[in-house]
Amino acid sequence: MLTRRQIRVKVMQCIYALTLSHDESLEKQKKFLRVSIDNTYILYLLVLSLLIELHKMEENFIRLSSKKYLNENDEKYPDKRKFLNNAVLSQIVNNSMLQNELVKRKLNNWDLHQDYVKIVFNEIKNSELFNLYMLKNESSYEEDKNFIANLFKEVIAPNERIYEYFEDDKLTWVDDIPLVNTFVLKQLRKVNKEFSHSYFLPKLLKDADDMIFADQLLTKTLLNDKKFEGEIQLKTPNWDKDRIADIDAILLKMAICELTGFASIPERVTINEYLEIAKEYSTPKSSIFINGILDKLVKEYRISGKLKKTGRGLL
Incomplete structure (x- = not known):
């Protein structure tokens, strides 16, 4: 479901x-x-x-x-x-x-x-x-x-x-x-x-991996909150922290968490998912803002070797 x-x-x-x-x-x-x-x-x-x-x-x-x-x-x-x-x-x-x-x-x-x-x-x-x-x-x-x-x-x-x-x-x-x-x-x-x-009486989740994904995404995002916040600030030097909408900041941190902490999820899937969520839950221009930040981060992660993806990915 x-x-x-x-x-x-x-x-x-x-x-x-x-x-x-x-x-x-x-x-x-x-x-x-x-x-x-x-x-x-x-x-x-x-x-x-x-x-x-x-x-x-x-x-x-x-x-x-x-x-x-x-x-x-x-x-x-x-x-x-x-x-x-x-x-x-x-x-x-x-x-x-x-x-x-x-x-x-x-x-x-x-x-x-x-x-x-x-x-x-x-x-x-x-x-x-x-x-x-x-x-x-x-x-x-x-x-x-x-x-x-x-x-x-x-x-x-x-x-x-x-x-x-x-x-x-x-x-x-x-x-x-x-x-x-x-x-x-x-x-x-x-x-x-x-x-x-x-x-x-269908299953709520496709399989046990979905609950594991949810739990790990929440845990890893929260435990690395300050680290991810720092990465966002480096890519938005002209932006005051308070100017970034709360939902945008949360979605960016979750996306960074997926890009760097979930090797089986393709980067394009991650970016597309958070852009679609931003369109529905945040401001009209949020998806453009988030896409710009993630694009910069992905390029940087590729160069540094931080972006390590394996398999076909989980959609």
Whole structure:
């Protein structure tokens, strides 16, 4: 789920938090990094569990409807249980592995915040997408899949109240929300009838090397902070330290750390990754500034033999 770039962003956030708090405890920052990475998976599970809660709410709505509290808008639908019986939604609701994971992690957020579920539920019921789907008497598995995927993309994921809830719950989720929503949408579009229950429980990291990379990048950058800062100052003699944006300084230090401390990562990969992160998280001109500094450093490292790269690299 998490790519190397997203791992770099997690490390950047961790170092930035340290900069603001002036807490120099390395172990505390390493713990913060691990928790931040794991929280991405928790967010993913909460997004999926929202679909389960919406199914429960529809089930309750149907039950009340049978007691003559039927919404007039639903009387026109040939099969009032069509949404409830949607094949893909049922796959998620009846996924025992997913349910066990939610119980194990005690993720009962929506039980405590049913008002948010109701907001999304009402938006779904009032959407044209829902109306058109419900007006068809029957649908194939592919049609059910396309409906749930489009419903997630157009109604659930863009919901501002849900975004606000996640943002208030955990600060690091602000950057994780687009990532998780995109991943969930891909999962919904690729699911098939023969999927295994583990399909909706993907690995957070590709392999153990990713966590090692994250831990080492954080540790090496922090332990060599003064050294890397000195190298940056040598390449920016006309710049006062305070004039360099905090994020730019952090990204430069992380990039220097990768260039000199991670032999298997090609220099071009490192430079491109940090330029892209700078475009998203720093000032409009940051990527140009960072590229100029790194270009000078790479040329210097090549001459001095400090730049030693091996293998095809880890992307």
